[in-house]
Amino acid sequence: MAEFFFDYGLFTLKLLTIVIGIIAIVVVSVAASMKSKAAPEGHIEVTRVNDKMDLLRDTLSAAVVDEDEFKITLKKRAKVEKAERKAHLKTLKKGAKKNAEKDIEPDRKSRVFVLDFDGDIKASAVSSLRQEITAVLSLADKSDEVLIRLESGGGMVHAYGLASSQLQRIKDREIALTICVDKVAASGGYMMACLASKLLAAPFAIIGSIGVVAQIPNFHRLLKKNDIDFEMITAGEHKRTLTMFGENTDKGREKFAEDIEDVHVLFKEFVTSHRPQLNIEEVATGEIWFGQRALGKALVDELMTSDEYISNACEKADVFEVKYKIKKTLPEKLGIAVQTALDGTLLKWWDRGTKNQYYS
Numbered sequence: 001m002a003e004f005f006f007d008y009g010l011f012t013l014k015l016l017t018i019v020i021g022i023i024a025i026v027v028v029s030v031a032a033s034m035k036s037k038a039a040p041e042g043h044i045e046v047t048r049v050n051d052k053m054d055l056l057r058d059t060l061s062a063a064v065v066d067e068d069e070f071k072i073t074l075k076k077r078a079k080v081e082k083a084e085r086k087a088h089l090k091t092l093k094k095g096a097k098k099n100a101e102k103d104i105e106p107d108r109k110s111r112v113f114v115l116d117f118d119g120d121i122k123a124s125a126v127s128s129l130r131q132e133i134t135a136v137l138s139l140a141d142k143s144d145e146v147l148i149r150l151e152s153g154g155g156m157v158h159a160y161g162l163a164s165s166q167l168q169r170i171k172d173r174e175i176a177l178t179i180c181v182d183k184v185a186a187s188g189g190y191m192m193a194c195l196a197s198k199l200l201a202a203p204f205a206i207i208g209s210i211g212v213v214a215q216i217p218n219f220h221r222l223l224k225k226n227d228i229d230f231e232m233i234t235a236g237e238h239k240r241t242l243t244m245f246g247e248n249t250d251k252g253r254e255k256f257a258e259d260i261e262d263v264h265v266l267f268k269e270f271v272t273s274h275r276p277q278l279n280i281e282e283v284a285t286g287e288i289w290f291g292q293r294a295l296g297k298a299l300v301d302e303l304m305t306s307d308e309y310i311s312n313a314c315e316k317a318d319v320f321e322v323k324y325k326i327k328k329t330l331p332e333k334l335g336i337a338v339q340t341a342l343d344g345t346l347l348k349w350w351d352r353g354t355k356n357q358y359y360s
Contacts, residue, residue, distance in 0.1 A: 042128070042326040044135050049114065049310060049319035111144045112319045114310065119152025119189055123159035130166050131324040137173055145176040145317070148196075149306045154187025154209060157263055163188070164270075167195045180306040181205045186288055190299075191267065194274045200304045207294035210271060211286025212264045214256070220247045275299075 061070055113136045117125050136146060148167065154160065170177045179185075179196035186209035193199055193207075201207055223230055223245060230245040241252040241259070268284045277298045294300045313319050 042131065042324050044131070045323045045325055047321040047323075049321055050314045053311065053314050110317045111140065112147055112310075112313045112317050113140060113144065114147045114149065114319060114321045116149045116323070117152065117163070117192070119150075119155065119160070119163070119192075121155035121159075123152070123155055123163045123188065126159065126163040126166060128324040128326060129163065132322050133166050133169055135324070136322060137169065137175075140173070140175055142174050145178060145313075146170050147306070147309065147313075148177070148179045148192075150179050150181055150185050150189060150193055151183050152186070152189030152192070153184050153206075154189050154191075157188070157212070157267075160188030160191050164192050164195060167192055171195060171197070178309070180304070180309055181207065181291075181300070182306050187211070191270065194271045196301075198302070199300045200302050200306075200309060201291040201294060201300040202305045203291040203303050205291045205294075206288050207291065207299050208283060208288040209286055210267060210280075210284040212260050212267060213286075214260055216242055217244060218242070218248060219245055 058074075061073070065073070115129065115132050115136070117129055119125055133146075140146065152160075167177060167179075176197050177195065178198045178200065179193050180200040181189075181193060182202045182205060184206040185193040185201070186206055190208060190210060220230070232240065232243060232246055234240050238255050240246075241256040242248050264284070268280050271284070272278065272280045275298070279297070283297055283299060289297060289299060291300065291303050295303055310319060
């Protein structure tokens with residue numbers, strides 16, 4: 001009997017622990033949702049890239065350079081930096097008085113603002129990009145530069161049209177816009193990339209795909225075979241040209257093709273207006289080219305990775321990464337964690353399969 005009560009008590013404690021855990025999760029979720037309603041949906045994060053580069057260099061030096069020599073180097077650098085800051089502060093104070101009288105901005109190093117755009121089919125990243133550009137334009141002037149690390153295989157025309165319009169805001173302010181493509185800028189991605197004052201690409205980055213594609217399945221014959229009617233009422237001759245369930249006509253197909261061709265013409269005109277050096281009829285075939293070939297066709301201006309460009313920029317300018325972080329709810333965070341775990345598992349399986357295929 002004593003053993004029964006012991007087991008029952010243990011079971012009750014376990015059950016109570018589970019219930020308390022569930023209640024705690026619910027309370028945290030409700031509190032988070034209430035807090036998110038009052039707080040802004042996101043915030044700007046700024047990182048000085050020069051400091052990151054210095055940290056990388058110092059970490060490596062600490063491992064490979066003689067310990068005493070490394071300490072002496074750090075002391076010398078600290079002394080030089082202190083003297084430079086002192087001289088800079090003195091110059092600022094002296095110049096501030098003169099500039100105040102003449103209403104002149106004080107001299108400073110140029111700045112490079114680094115933004116990232118990782119595009120999907122809906123160009124979802126534009127929600128963060130527009131906030132980042134707004135923040136940068138509130139401070140940047142003509143002596144500064146904006147660098148976009150762009151990765152996108154394209155997607156919806158209107159979505160990438162909006163993303164391109166965000167980049168146009170930078171050019172309208174006469175601020176240098178550099179775009180670097182490390183992997184891919186195709187279709188809508190190239191629509192954005194062509195706005196660059198200077199367009200860089202890695203040697204094997206995929207560039208181009210200046211074309212338009214649309215596809216739609218049609219289940220009319222399947223419905224007809226199963227005696228299922230589909231009715232659609234429209235007002236306007238071309239309100240619907242092709243549908244998924246109705247019987248499509250040659251006239252509808254012809255109109256749909258005309259619309260696609262018109263979008264392609266607009267795409268070509270847009271690219272030509274920003275890169276007049278292109279032979280647009282030669283490159284607007286929907287084909288893609290790797291970096292080296294794209295350079296030969298004037299689709300890009302130079303072959304270089306974003307890492308190399310940023311590293312060079314740090315030697316002569318203050319470089320800042322600007323990110324707009326959108327707050328995620330608890331369910332979203334849990335969903336991302338599950339997705340990451342699944343992606344990792346699938347990639348491991350793929351790696352094991354291909355390893356046997358190519359390296360056995």
